[in-house]
Amino acid sequence: MSIASIIGQALVLFGTFFYVLSSLGLIRMPDVYNRMQTATKSATLGSLGVIIGVGIWAIGEVGSYSWIPKTLIVAVFLLLTNPIAAHALIRAAYKSGVPLWEGSIVDRYKEAESSLERVEEIKEKLEEPSRGVEINE
Amino acid sequence: MSQYASLLIALPLFGAFFIPILKRISKSAVMPFLVLVTLIQTGIAAWVFNEVYITGKPIIIMAGGFRPPIGINLYIGHFAALFVLVIAVTSLLMTIFSFKAVSVEPKDKYAMLFLLLMLGATGMISTGDIFNLFVFMEITAISAYALIAYNKTGEASEAALKYIVLGGIGSSFFLVGVALIYGSLGTLNMAHIAQLAHLVNPTVAKAGLALLIFGLAVEAEQFPLNAWAPDAYQEAPHPVTAMFSAFVVKASLYAMGRVIYILSAVEGWSSILRLLIILGTLTVIIGEMSALRQNNVKRMFAYSSIAQVGLIAVGLALGTESGVSASVFHMFNHAIVKALMFLAVGYVAVELGGTEINKFEGLGKRMPVTAFAITVGAISIIGIPLFNIFWSKMQLILAALNAQYTWMVALILGASLVEATYYIRLIHTIWFKGEGEKVKESSVLALVMLLLVALIIVIGIYPEPFWNVMQKAGSDIFNVAQYIKNVPLMGVSP
């Protein structure tokens, strides 16, 4: 077994651990926000481990360096897109009205949203007095 | 030289793909372009027809130059050559009709879908590969979905939805059939399948054939798999309805016939035939009965068309060469007559704003040429001598008797009697009921209708040359040994 294989395999093992961890997080956390917290992070890190690990492992196993660039591309892609997806999802979850876990202690977003709405309301009233009545209803 | 017959596929495709570009150049050029393409297609089809019938040999188009079963081949034999021509001519006439009948935008899309519907049917009748048949079937079906819903009314969408759901189930199970046959033989070429058919495991063959026929029967409008058809016929733009009845369903029927006969060596074959005869018979009975008291004339014609399709299927399922030939003759005659009738009824709808029976009161005075066309078509369908359908019904009867299906004669004639009832009622309404202002009939359409009428009568009076052609076409489907021989299969054997 070559060094590359050992390093690669270690990385894969590392990644696999976080993969399993992310699925556990998905199951154990109490609400969708916390599930995302745990699952996304470990899935991303797990991916980095597994995928780059495979690239390195392949040097030893298959004897080809051409795996490395491609696995890197996949890994970087996941590294870039997973947080974006998580962000889009958590925002969507919030906006679609999924409540925070009852143990949550603060919701700044809600406060900000309501004040923002008020601002917009006032703005519209000022711009179009005739339509202001409708909005009040 | 004969490979240039592949233009039959290439041209409509090229035309359809070119339309988006043409639209950028000039939007008003799209419909004339459609006429041009179908015209050239008719020319090519005529050339192909001539070539095949003069040499007496089928044209085998080998895509990519690979010999079957390695490559997909198109088999333009006597049947395909004939029906390619029917398809092209009908399409040409319907493009002319489309000028008048299609007012809903976007017309450029209509033109594309129109060409692709034509292409699909052309492909279905000419392909020599069972999966390629599926592809062309889907081309036909999907462009049909779009065209049925083209008018964008709720009803049109409803009709399209029904077709999509049923057609989807049908094509899925067709593919399962393909998978079974392929899994058993390792080839998809029809001639190759026919050659190896005796090797298929009987269980697989039985199920595979049954599923293939099931899938095709949905498209071929066999009862009770045809429930989508009346709605679709009713809601599609009028030229499209005419095309459905004239050749789209015919292509599916042909495919059914072809699949049946190439697999004639498999076990359980005759019981499939029997099943198909039962379905066909039910199709005739239910179709005719449904047409009987139908107040929407277009829908009435649709049911009538379905009933005829049932007759054709029965003929195909007789398992005799004369049955197949008679079926082909009936397909041909029915194509002409229904093209005429849907054209006429569509024209009435365009001019008078609907196809309910009351719109036809006084039609004899309001639109005499159209009324005349409908009358001739109706008389022909009923099976009055000296009109074309008489001869094909006659041949069907003879074939049924030859095949020891005496009761089928009663079926055919009973159906004709029912047809007589509702068509005479319609003729009565047209000529003897109601009054109305005269409508100026389009001279081009009048010409088209009279052309078809003339054809009906010519065949009615002088059927011999046509019957000769039909016999060759029928033999093309029935005579599998010859079919295998005609396809230059290269030596890939198990």
Place this chain on the structure above:
Amino acid sequence: MVKRIFAIVFILIIGFWMAKALDQVPFGQDRMLVGKYYLEHVKEETGAVNAVTAVVVNYRGFDTLGEVTVLFIASTGVAALLWRKKRKRTAKTEGSVVLTTGARLLLPFIMLFGVYIFIHGHLTPGGGFPGGATIATAFLFLYLAFTVYEVDHKIFEPLEGLAGVGYVTVGLIGLAIGGYFLFDWIWQTWGIGKENIGRLLSAGFIPIIYTLIGIKVGTELTGIVDNMIKEPEEGGQ
């Protein structure tokens, strides 16, 4: 309820029937006939390493032409059915800056992936359809991120047509040069790339056709998305 029970009974019987038939087609056995020929001759006859690609583009070219056509029909059909005089996107909230910026950054990458996939169709498991779909995904991403984004139909539709016309033309050139429609004249007549099997510039017209298909599929799927995502404006029927 009765309907459901009946449905279950029905599908069980039908399933049993299909299973019985499939039982006679044992899984995993080598039953190749034509397939074997392909595997053995694919390199010399088409220059492709990926036998599936050779089957798709060369041996069963008619299927693929039909497949392209089917997608074209769908795109045309969707456009025809959803056509209204005035249509506009009605999305309410735009994606956050994270999403919009992400879309802008990823667009060229995803497009390049698409290109990579269709141009390597004869070497790797890819081809015109997945490549085109990937390109369409890039545009879909823009639609998802921006509420005002829409493609330029003036360019997309003719491009779609042009790619199709190109495909048919390539086939017709084959007819003119080699005597058969869809004949791979680059490989079989000109013999270009014969020494290159396994490298990019080989496999005759496959990369050309896959490029055309990639463009076509990309524009078509994007067009379908564009049509589906818009809604008619008031009075725009």
Place this chain on the structure above:
Amino acid sequence: MNPYYFASIALILIGLYAILAKRNVLKMLVGLSIMETGVNLLLISVGYVSGRSAPILSEGITPDRAVDPIPQALVLTAIVIGVATTAMALSVVINLYEKYKTLNVEEIRRLRG
């Protein structure tokens, strides 16, 4: 029964069940798609040869180590056709919903008889 065959038949039947039992038109269409998926899986399974790899003759794969390429080519086509059908169906349903304001299949029956 082989698991691949079993899965494909199961998918086909689940799809069929959805079409037969679900009232919502969209669910029926989903059923149709599931059915198509099942068929595609079936095709692929039929072409599989035990112990062999994808029919891409690189990286040391020789013709006798590759599976049947034909079903894979067929499935490619079938998938695209499925996509096209679904796209058509969805735009039809969009129009339908706009006019009928319902997706209940029992209420979409103005055309009858």
Place this chain on the structure above:
Amino acid sequence: MGETSKISRYLYTVLILFIIWLFLTGSLDPQEVTIGAIFALIVGALTDEVFTERGLGNLNPKRVLYFTAYIPYFLWAMIMANLDVAYRVLHPKRPINPGIVECRTVLTNNVGKLALANSITLTPGTITLDVKGDRYFIHWIDVKDKSVEGASENITKPFEKFLKVIFE
């Protein structure tokens, strides 16, 4: 940044695309390189306007240097974050104290904001929920400070020092 020339942006895009192509193919075969260059030129022409605002300016050595330094820092943060996750997930009592807090950022560049948001998402106990102007709304699994200033100090500040250089 509107003054950045079109050519600069185009060349930058093409360059990046070409590099990605090389990674994708994993090969230096001249055929691949040539075709890659051609397609990089084509795709670049189609996308450079959306892709970059600053063009070749991004390749400023200082920025590259900071970017290079940021990578290990970020990876480290990420691993820490995951260990934190492991602790919370595997701990039988599931020790969490979640909430949504608000932070401010000094970053003005969109790409910078994206990088910040992603960094936040992948690092200990935080996910960017929404970004509005300079306000970041963040779901924090273990809220330590509810105030805007306190949260910013904890969450955004550590990354900003790098990102400010790289993207501003």
Place this chain on the structure above:
Amino acid sequence: MIEVYLFLIAVAVILSMYRFFRGPTTADRIVAVDIMTTLTTGLMVLFALYYRRAIFLDVALVYAVLAFVGVIAFARYMEGGL
């Protein structure tokens, strides 16, 4: 050895499936899908090594792209942004 990793990742996928079926909100299910796609991408890469075929990496890449955009589509649909 690879088989072990393959197995473990498969277990992780199946565990995520629990969340997919359990819900309770749509958001939960989509999150589950998102995680599953990420895990599957890793699984595919690992399979490439298992079969020693680099070409499968392309499959994983395309899969990652499509899955990502798919998840974004779900998310945007859920928040009413389409």
Place this chain on the structure above:
Amino acid sequence: MNELALIVFAPLIAGALAWLIDIKGIREIIGVLGAAVPLGYAALLYQKVNGGLSFAINLGVFKLTFALNALNWFFLGIGALVGFAAILALVSTGRDSYEWLFALMSLSGVLGVFLANDLMTFFIFWEIMTFASFMMVLHYNKAASLKYFLLSVFGAYAMLIALGMIYAKLGTFDFAQIQQAMYKEAYAVAFKADTVFSKGESILIYLLFLIAFGVKAGMFPLHVWAPDAYSETNQSYAAMFSGVLSKTGVYGFIMLYLLMGTRLAIELGGFRSTTKFGYIIAFLGGLTIIVGGLLAALQEDIRKLFAYSSISQLGYILVGIGVGTALSMQAALFHALSHALFKGLFFLIVATIVYRTGKTTFADMGGLAEKMPFTFAMAFVAILSLAGIPPLVGFASKWVLFEAVISQNLPVLGGMVFFGSAIGFVYLIRFTYAVWFGQRPTDLDNVKDAPLSMAVAMAILALFNVILGIAPGLVARELNKIFGKEVIGGNLYVLDLGFGKYNALAILIYLIAGIVIAGIIYFMGAKARRVPVTDTYQSANPVTMDYNLTIRRNFFLPLKETLAFWLRISFDKLYHDIGAWIEDLAEVLRNYIYNGSVQSYAWYLAIILLILALWGV
């Protein structure tokens, strides 16, 4: 050009020319010429009857073949003669060129049917004839034409099936070949050898022909179209319609005998002294006599009366054919001739009356004998002939028929025939008195006698009624020629059946007295009509038309009341009800099957899959 071709096509060509030229005067000349050609040639060809004259037109798929023999010359003669007379009368009553076209076309059709030498030609001309006559009825009454059309199509299809079955088995349409093959079949049946047609098939063919010819001949219960169709058309044409077209059905039955009589007889066995299959025809013929006769008596419209009468008379012919002996066959042929002659004459008389008065019901007529003496004279001949009073042709044929039936010991049939004669008297009396005698409504005071063309036409037919009545031996000679042996003996004036004799000449002498009596009746009738209808008083009040229960109005009311129950069972209504019921059923079925729900439709697919599965498992 071949004579046969001229005979068959001359009327059609003339009709087409008349239609195209459409100038009053010229079209009539062309038309009459067109009808004269067949008559002339029929006469000329008398010498060549057994000369094997034939003609063929190659139509591609099928050949149209014609041939002349003694039997079809006989029918040709009837057709040409009555057809000519009817066309002649059409000169007066023809409304437009349309009628000329189709009247002549139907004549062509009839002649083609008679001269056809194979089943296909037979069928094609049968259809031409049907189509043309349909068009003639359509011109006057749509409902009647529809009923006629539907039943004709029904019959035509029945024939078509039979044709198809024969062709499928024998590969030929040629009469001679079919006949030969069927003889062989008969032997095969007799010797229990293999047959081409199974028993069931031969019965089916028989039944199909029974339907096909029965419709055209107006056989009960397929007669429902006839009363309407005969009455609702040009009355000159009706002479040909009832006189000749119906004979194609008769001719068809004879062909059936010739083609497969032996076969059927051996296959089905006998009944009393006749064959089973023949007895069915005869029995249905007997029912036709009774039903037709009774309904004729109850009609209030002269056209209807003769329409039903026609049906009744056809019944006699069917009885004759059905009994199946050489004598009864001859009798049937003889009666076919007489019926054509007197019923043709009757319809021309009716045509004249309608043409001159514009009225059709008994209630509106009376006392016309004085105003239309020539027509009345013609009617006198016709009445005597139909009633079977010697020495007119009607008597001769009926007498032979009676004798033929009675000699075969078939009491039921005999009773039916006798009853028919009795009821014939009943309705004739009504016609005689209600139209010609009694009080004439005042609006008929200016009625003129028949116009020239109709007078000539009537005269021709009347002449034949008389000549062939006095010299029945002329007909007997021809009939014997057909059968190739002397069935009816005697000489020109005497018919000798062996067990009975009829001397027309002697009867003629007796009847001079009868004619004198008739003259007296005529003058009495003429006297009686001097008082206007409204001048009758009852209890010092003028009698209104409603109460005027004369022979002209509801004369047979008691009979009607007696038969009330039976009259309710109208086959016409029955068919109508069946039709309506089928349509209702069809509608229910359609709405049930095509219920609009795509899910139901998907279920249909599932059911078919299930059937496939169950069949495959």
